[in-house]
Amino acid sequence: MGDFAAASRAAVELLASGDPKLLEIVALSLQVSLSAALIASVIGLPLGAALAVSRFPGRRTLVVVTNALMGLPPVVVGLVVYLLLSRAGPLGELGLLFTPQAMVIAQSILVLPIVVALTRQAAEDAWAEYRDLLHSLGAAPLRSAVTLLWDIRHSLLTTVLAGFGRAAAEVGAVMIVGGNIDGVTRVMTTAIALETSKGDLPLALGLGTVLISVVVAVNAVAYLLREAAMRRYG
């Protein structure tokens, strides 16, 4: 308990002093996870919307698979991306292994099913409601899709934030493909793992505090946005 108290005090000092090493790690974390959430959204939002309004053989299976992939174990994603990017792998030529780009790729894969599945759900609910009206008013399919995405934009923002939260908090994938290299690929989660095993509890706790704050803030923003949207648009 004494250890914990001392470490907490040191962590607060570290945060208060704006330790450059700590800031660098936080910045890289945010950069990697935001990029991953952005890439997954660019791909996942249209996919989710298309999945919601289309009917084709095997669609139900695809929906079940997408839902299941939301729980992808990060270490497995890390392993697969590692194999793809390693020098002997099919994408080895790119020389991306142990770079932030590799971490973005791994986290994008991790976040994509979340974005697709949550978008599909929200779009499908709205579509069930809107379909007759949009047909009645003569909206073409593309126009219908745009209307749908626009009208559920607040749910979609929540979806994107959920994806970002998942990326920021995972350690398995970035550890494997990034390698936790000081000053290059070290992010909050990998640093916490390393500093804890080395016994540098203040840094680990300080980073842990920042990480929790980020995740809590993201969820709070998502919640407030949803609330505000519900109040405004029902």
Place this chain on the structure above:
Amino acid sequence: MPGIAPPLLPLTLRDVVFEAGGKRILDGVSLTIDPGPRTLVMGPNGSGKSVLLRLCHGLLLPSAGTVGFSGPEYVNGRRRHAMVFQRPVMLRRSVLANVTYGLALAGVAISERTKIAGEALARAGIAHLALQPARVLSGGEQQRLALARAWALRPELLLLDEPTANLDPAATMAIESVIQAMHEAGTKVVMVTHNLGQAHRLGDEVVFLDGGRVAERAPVDVLLRSPASREAARFLEAELPWS
């Protein structure tokens, strides 16, 4: 515009069958809907009234038989018939934007949309709610918005599916006066209703459905006072005459 185009009506249904989920929901309906008199569609729950309206509006296609208007359904990109659903569909937008959205799809110039939508909202008595989000309105207000959205499109045929079901008397009156105004402006009204009082107030003729077939078609007074078919007679006995 509608003046130049060939008339939309009559709408003719020939031996229309509609099957879904292994069930025959409409079983050989033949009908001609002429312009002018207000047509009511009545019948017990599940007799196929909503399906009939959806087929007329083109939301469903018949399994057999034909549904056809005598004139083109679109003039200058604008659909000449509109439908108001039993449960109004409210876009997650403001009241005004719910109306202008329909106008945009109908190809109305952006500069005219707000004016036309404002007039329609005023006509429906909800102009003061224009900037409110549509989905927080009461049931009666939502139904009035649905009517205003349809009214703004100046349809020549308006299909209404139980527009006052579950509404209190005041809201019902408000809706009825809008429907009456649309009729007086020359719109052909086809309306599903359960309410005998409303049928007297708003109807000219009744198409009575039972089990997916037209059991009887007669002027309102005739059908409600002395129905010729056993199906309509049974229905009238069951309904509370003062409701």
